Amino acid sequence: MTTDADGERFVSRFTDGNVLGTWVSIGHPAIVEAAARAGFDFVLIDTEHTTMSLETVAELARAAAASPGELGVIVRPAWNDPVRIKRILDIGVDGIMVPMVDTPDAATELVRATRYPPDGDRGIASGRAAGYGQNFVDYVAEEHRSLLTIAQIETPTGVEHASDIAAVDGIDALFVGPADLSASLGVFAEWDGPELTDAMARTIEAGASAGTPVGTLTVREADVEDRVERGFDFQIAGKDMTTLIETGERIRETYEESVSRRE
Template identity: 40%
Template sequence: MNMPINRFKAALASGAPQYGIWAGFASGYAAEITAGFGYDWMLIDGEHAPNTVPSILAQLQAVAPYSSAPVVRAVSHDPVLIKQLLDIGVQTLMIPMVESAEQARALVQATRYPPHGIRGVGGGLTRATRWDAVPDYINTAHQQLCLIVQVESRAGIENAAAIAAVDGVDAVFIGPADLSTGLGHVGNPSHPEVQEKIRSAIDATRAAGKLSGILAPAEQDARRYQDWGCQFIAVGIDISLMRQAALANLARYRQSAEPHTSSKTY
């Protein structure tokens, strides 16, 4: 059996923009529905959604037949958790709150086997090796791995160039919500200071020869970030899209049920 191809990594290499959706329901059933929408990639969120390693595995299995490429965000930098995620078959891994090149190098090591890293060998126990059916997995696994590091703080933005330059980091993803909060502009990622920091991180990442991504559910933001050089953009969040559609649907009936009042005056 051949090593499974990382469709997300291959698509990024093509140079075409990749539009993604956040998958936050922590359910294989919901993830499969989301995978069928046709987005280029989907983020299975292990940081802010109530996910565990088994629930992430269930979602990977559910979306495997679909063209939407799964990206998994871990909850932390824990190398033990990273090992588990890689062993269940995660090939594109996003790590939140990276603030230094030193942290980035440690994350690369967590995804590599010795002598290039510290990843433990699971062999026939792991889905990643297709239970030992993939030949020479240990020496070739890194070829299909894609490591995305998130910069979402003042320190992360200031160190974006050094972080992006780390060998083994494939892309830098910017988090506007945490960044704006950390800069003192709570709930306002459109603030000029936040926008300046975002653009500086994109520029630094591109200068290092790496790719940049961002979460931008508002269309005007997504198009601006793409113009600035972001190649992969999450343009929707499943929970938010459902909530917005449900509220709009209910509002139509609430409004139509309101009693009509006459404007006639006496």
């Protein structure tokens, strides 16, 4: 289980920049254990576009805690919904990344969903995050110091308001969702096109002006260096299913070429 001290170290490492995570959509603890052994700094567990239950997320969080190193766990809920958010946070994770945060008001609502009264609206409970009640009082008092809160920028409206979103107290980072952003710009999957490139640059600039790190998803290994050069402060590189499929395809192609040469 992540302690408050562990969480504060993770937030500090993250906001200092140059951390690397990977995307988890397969709800099995072995995926998280493998990410830890590969040396990633954190995993992003996606519950927006997967069938994962909260019970599964809890098992993945336990796997991270039991793995070597200090693997952080960030979870993406399906929406900026305080009920969904509080149930994830009660599991005891290091961060939350919320999709489609388009305005500073939405960012403020997100922050309030992660904070206890009087600073927010999160309901108080003695779940795993609070040591099942054993460090209940300390957790409620210190939780805001050890939780990373990330707002996803995925629409032109979000890009337009990125500076104000980044400046909201309690927003620790911005994250450009390239698929949704390119689609909303009318240039879906034109990863290197001028419209998406410009929107990314504007978001990076907005984050820099507020002192807020900005990250993105990098599915293609060849793009990792490019995203660093563009000025992104962190990346979620690779997705478990994509990595599995593409690695399998490369192995199959190598095998078929080898057999063909032998024949």
